[in-house]
Amino acid sequence: MNKIKVMAIFGTRPEAIKMAPLVKELEKYDEIESKVCVTAQHREMLDQVLELFSIKPDYDLNIMKSKQSLTGITNRVLEGLEELFLTDKPDIILVHGDTTTTFAGALAAFYSQIKVGHVEAGLRTFDKYFPFPEEMNRKLAGSIADLHFAPTKGSKNNLLREGVEEKSIYITGNTVIDAMDFTVKEDYIFQTEELNNIDYKNKKVIMVTAHRRENWGEGIENICKALKTIVQENEEVEIVYLVHLNPVVKDVVDKYLSNIERVHLLPLLDAKETHNLMNKCYMVMTDSGGLQEEAPHLGKPVLVLRDVTERPEAVEAGTVKLVGTDFDKICTEANLLLKDEESYSVMTKAINPYGDGKASNRIVEAILKFFNKSEKNIEEFK
Numbered sequence: 001m002n003k004i005k006v007m008a009i010f011g012t013r014p015e016a017i018k019m020a021p022l023v024k025e026l027e028k029y030d031e032i033e034s035k036v037c038v039t040a041q042h043r044e045m046l047d048q049v050l051e052l053f054s055i056k057p058d059y060d061l062n063i064m065k066s067k068q069s070l071t072g073i074t075n076r077v078l079e080g081l082e083e084l085f086l087t088d089k090p091d092i093i094l095v096h097g098d099t100t101t102t103f104a105g106a107l108a109a110f111y112s113q114i115k116v117g118h119v120e121a122g123l124r125t126f127d128k129y130f131p132f133p134e135e136m137n138r139k140l141a142g143s144i145a146d147l148h149f150a151p152t153k154g155s156k157n158n159l160l161r162e163g164v165e166e167k168s169i170y171i172t173g174n175t176v177i178d179a180m181d182f183t184v185k186e187d188y189i190f191q192t193e194e195l196n197n198i199d200y201k202n203k204k205v206i207m208v209t210a211h212r213r214e215n216w217g218e219g220i221e222n223i224c225k226a227l228k229t230i231v232q233e234n235e236e237v238e239i240v241y242l243v244h245l246n247p248v249v250k251d252v253v254d255k256y257l258s259n260i261e262r263v264h265l266l267p268l269l270d271a272k273e274t275h276n277l278m279n280k281c282y283m284v285m286t287d288s289g290g291l292q293e294e295a296p297h298l299g300k301p302v303l304v305l306r307d308v309t310e311r312p313e314a315v316e317a318g319t320v321k322l323v324g325t326d327f328d329k330i331c332t333e334a335n336l337l338l339k340d341e342e343s344y345s346v347m348t349k350a351i352n353p354y355g356d357g358k359a360s361n362r363i364v365e366a367i368l369k370f371f372n373k374s375e376k377n378i379e380e381f382k
Contacts, residue, residue, distance in 0.1 A: 003033040004371045006301040007090035009081070011063070011101035014290050016049035017271045018120065019096050021178035023055055031373045032364070033302050035090060035277030039101045040064050040078050044245075048270040052183075059084055067176075070100055072132055077110075085112040092338075092367065095141060097136035098289075101147035107140040119175060119363065121308035122155030123289075130308050131289075132213055138310075147370055149345035150235035151293075151354055151381075152313050172362040173381035174293050177355030179249055180275055184298070188276040195240070195263055195277060204282040204338055206230070207227045209268075210245035210305050212287040219325035220249055223305055224256035225286075226330035231262050234338055238262045242269060281371060283337055285330075292320050301347035303333055311354075318350035356381060 006026055010019045016038075026034040037059040040046055050057065061080035062091040063073065077100070085108065092115040102118075109116045118141050128136050139162075142148065148164060150156040151174040159169055190196050198205060210223050231237050243253050245264050257263050271275065275294065278284060285297040286304040293304045295318035307324040314320040323333045337344045357380065368374035 005033045006235040007035040008094045009037045009105040011039030011043035011227045015096045018175045020053035022360040034143045041101045073100045074104045077176035078108050098138035100213050102141050103137040106144040110144045116145045117147040119149045121148035122150040122159040124158045125310045170366045173355030173359040175359045178360050180263040181357045183272045200280040204236050205286045207281040208241040209286045211249045217226040220252045222325045222327045230334050240264045298354035299348045313353040317353045
């Protein structure tokens with residue numbers, strides 16, 4: 001039997017977290033020859049996820065360089081994959097979301113006339129510069145893709161409005177929910193000892209991440225000033241800020257928040273530590289896209305430190321609230337959740353619109369159907 005050669009391509013920590021359960025699912029099928037190629041757009045953070053999920057890449061382009069530019073990343077991915085595809089031509093490649101690896105991977109496959117499946121397809125803010133460069137990365141990858149794995153009905157509708165054929169779109173839910181079912185444990189003990197010393201039962205722990213390019217400068221400064229005010233005005237609050245390694249972010253965070261009582265500045269954690277911290281915390285403040293999906297799965301309210309989001313379903317469901325980077329608005333909305341039990345309860349009990357833990361299975365079944373290896377009807381996520 002000729003197997004379908006499927007190559008998953010990813011390069012950053014968020015991609016790896018969301019692709020890992022799909023890689024593990026692909027390995028279960030006799031009809032599929034599963035390969036993994038990492039670009040290592042991010043090196044250290046990527047490797048943590050690979051180790052966590054026991055994934056050993058078949059190919060590693062190892063493209064990361066100090067102070068790398070978007071142009072440099074794109075060029076190195078294109079060149080690396082061009083050479084790889086000459087020797088190991090897959091039937092289909094899978095890329096995820098909106099990274100530069102995703103866009104360049106899809107383009108490289110197109111140049112080699114290889115089919116493309118786009119996981120987490122159809123997210124849009126409809127502003128090409130917000131988030132930058134992610135909005136155009138996902139639109140361009142979507143223009144190339146042959147199969148579109150949309151996490152929600154809203155994502156599918158975005159694709160339909162852009163002229164994508166409906167038969168090529170599957171509503172799967174988000175694979176990150178699959179990943180969390182693997183990582184979250186109620187009796188979890190942190191490897192990061194500082195996290196074990198926090199009183200999660202009697203303190204209101206706020207988990208924070210903020211590093212997006214569009215927030216660099218004044219945005220990050222306002223966020224840090226607001227966090228300082230929140231913790232100083234609320235004795236029951238402790239803040240755990242997972243600080244990105246980029247000095248553009250780290251230097252500002254250190255300037256405003258280092259040596260502040262009840263503020264813990266920690267490097268980015270691996271997926272297992274992050275998910276279990278989220279499970280124990282009171283609420284989340286972030287400019288991350290993925291956390292807007294992950295935290296509601298655990299019943300944690302999210303204040304999104306952005307003015308727009310490509311995940312409007314969460315806003316509509318009431319699991320997240322957009323607060324931007326305005327100092328006053330951040331403080332007001334955070335204090336509302338800290339002091340108003342009803343407002344907090346409404347957000348914790350809202351239903352997460354992003355998945356049921358079966359996204360990876362739906363994606364693999366869709367691939368089998370695409371290559372005429374299965375006639376099974378796929379029950380989409382609703």
